[in-house]
Amino acid sequence: MFLRCIRAENRKLHASPIWFLFFLLPVLSAAYGTVNYLGNLGILSVSWYALWTQHTLFYSLFFFPAMVAIYASYLWRLEHLGHNWNLIMAVPVRPFALFFSKFVIVFKLVVLTQLFIFFLYCFCGKVFASLPGWPPIETLVFLLRGALGGLSVIALQLLLSMMIRSFAVPVFLSLFGGIIGMLAVSQGHGLYWPYALMQYGMNSNRSEDLLAGNYLPFFASCLVWLLLIFTIANMLLTRRDVKG
Template identity: 70%
Template sequence: MLKRCIIAENRKLHASPIWVMFFLLPIISAGYGTFNYLQNLEILKDKWYSLWTQHTLFYSMFFFPAMVAVYAAYLWRLEHLGHNWNIIMASPVKPLDLFAAKFVVVAKLALLTHGFVFLLYTFCGKTFAHLPGWPPIELSFFLLRGALGALAVIAAQLVLSMLIRSFAVPVFLALIGGISGILASSKGFALLWPYSLMQAGMNANKSKDVLDGGYGLFIASCVIWLIAMFILADILLKKKDVRA
C-alpha cells in the first residue's frame, strides 16, 4: 500500500506549479548569498568557504523552510478539500502510509533542491566571485549532513500541514521556524530544535565546523525528531480527525 501511495503522491507533481518555485527560490537565494559575499570581501577571506556561509545562511533560514512548507501544504491540499478527509479515514489504506508517502515525496524534492543549490553555488563561485579551483570536497559532505537534518523539518511541516487547512499559515510558521533555528544555533541549542538541524548540518554561516566531534549527537537528534514527528502523526491520524 505504501508503494501505491507514493505513486499517487508523485502524480500530484505532474505539471504542478511548485516546479516554478523549485527553480526560482534557489536562484533568488543564490543571488542574495552571492551579492552579500561580493559586498563583504574585506571580511570574507576564505574564498569558497566564505561564499558557502553566505549561500547557506539565506537558504537554510528562509528559503528551504518555506519551500518545504509549500511542498507539504500542496500535497495535503487535496485531502483538505470538501469531504476528502472522511474518504481517507474510511479507505483500506493505513493513515500512516499516507503520511509516509508524502514524506518520501517531499524528501525527494528536498534532495533535488539541495543538489540544485550546490550547482548554483558552484556556478556563482566561478562566474561571479571568480574563485580559483572548485569547491572543497568537505562542502559536499556538509550538503549531505544538511539533507539528513532536513528530514526533521520535512516531517514537522507535514504534521503542521496535516493539522492546518490553510496553505499560507504553515509557510509562515516555517519561516518562524527557520529564524528560530538560527537563534537556537547561536545559543548552542542547535540539536534541541528540528529547524536548527539542517542549518547545523550545512554549517550555515559558520567558518568552523559546528559538528566537529559531535556527529553522534547530531545523527541521534535527527533520528529522534524524525521518529517523534511520525509518532505524533500516527497518534493524530488514529485518535482524532484533523480540523482547521
C-alpha cells in the same frame, strides 16, 4: 498499497506550480548569497568556503524552511478540499502510510533542491566570484548533513499542514521556526530545535565546523525528533480524524 500511495503523491507533482518555486527560490537564495559575498570581500576571505557561508546563510534560515512548507502544504491541499478527508480515511490503507508517502515525496524534492543549490553554488563561484579550482569536498559533506537535518523539518511541516487547513499558515510558521533555529544555533542549543538541525548540518554562515567531527549528538537529535513527530502524526491519524 504503500507504493500506490507514493505513486499517487508523485502524480500531484506533474505540471505542478511548485516547480516554478523549486527553481525560483534557490536562484533568489544564491543571488542574495553571492551579492552578500561580493559586497563583503573586505572582511571575507576569497575562497569557496567563504562563498558557502554566505549562500547557506539565506538558504538555511529562510528559503529551505519555506520551500519544505510549500511542498508539504501542496501535498495536503487535495485532502483538505471538500469532504476528501473522509474519503481518504475510508480507503483500505493504514492512515500513517498516507503521511509517510508524502514524507518520501517531499524528501525527494529536498534532495533535488539540495543538488540544485550545489549547482548554483558552483556556478556563482566560477562565473561571478571567479574562484579558482572547485569547491572543497567538505561542502558536499555539509550538503548531505543538511539533507539529514532537514528530515525533521519535513516531518514537522507535514504534521502542521495535516492539522492546519490553511496553505499560508504553515509557511509562516516555517519562517518563524527558521528564525528561532538561528537563535538556538547562536546560543549553542540548536540540537534541541528541529529547524536548527538543517542549519547545523549545512554549517550555515560559520567559519568553523559546528559539528567538528562530533556527529553522534547530531544524528541522535535528528532521529529523536523524527521519531517523535512520526509518533504524534500516527496518533492523530489513528485515534481521531484530523480537522483542518
